[in-house]
Amino acid sequence: MRIKVNGKDYEVPDGLTVSLMLEFFKINKNYVAVERNKEIVSRKDWEYVMVCEGDVFEIVTFVGGG
């Protein structure tokens, strides 16, 4: 299925939880926050929330800043 992550379209396997999606993208789960369709998905819910066709994700982290 197709989803949008950080402004770009990706094809990902069906039946992914948010947690599995992060693994799919090989992302260090300790250092990110996830928004799905403009709503934050809490870390504790990553195991349960399913990724759906057409979902729009923002996956953010800290970067250098003042």
Place this chain on the structure above:
Amino acid sequence: MTEDYLVIGDKKFKSRLFVGTGKYSTPEMMLGAIEASGAEVVTVAIRRMNIEGQKRTILDYLSEISCTILPNTAGCYTAEEAIRTARLARELGLSNMVKLEVIGDQKTLFPDNEALLEAARVLVKEGFLVLPYTNDDPVMAKKLEDIGCAAVMPLGAPIGSGLGIRNPYNIKIILETVKVPVIVDAGVGTASDASFAMELGCAGVLMNTGIAGAKDPIKMAKAMKLAVEAGRLAYLAGRIPKKLYASASSPMDNLIE
């Protein structure tokens, strides 16, 4: 001397220098500068994770040192964006503090006070320790204190300008107006600017470009550490009043004839 701590909400810091992590040429340089500055509070920004390429984040580096993370909402031009960014920052689980910025103008990066107040109100209610970046405006500072901000952070001069404390009189009035810590944020160009802010009685100074943009950031970080400490000590010691004419330091009696 009794220990002199900076207290913000439920947090207590020995160092009164807060440093940014932007604009460094390498992560190693950044770490070296943070270490040399002695800062305990370190600001970071929130951005999209690089999904395809390099996945090492700044936290991989910052985890090597002990520091308190202060996420900012830099780049936000509306209250909504700033609130959204602050919530995402807290979701990362490292800090409930936020350096709240709502920018009103791209060229000066001056804050949009109306939107800042709106965002601060929401975030305070949600339990954030809100440290707003604001103009050097005492009325605004008071409003931010009244709605529950944990500190106020008036600018010394525009972000990255290095112009120093352009309106020390306003900073003084802010210091008389609010009880929460006043931290000068932005504008510091060199050590004397930082000392000056502290001599005025500010609780702390936050800077990024002043260190990261120096020819030798690590040396400048050390200079800033000493400057903040010296300025604080001078403030606590109580400076002499300024006078127009001389008063001799040596005794005037028993002079040889």
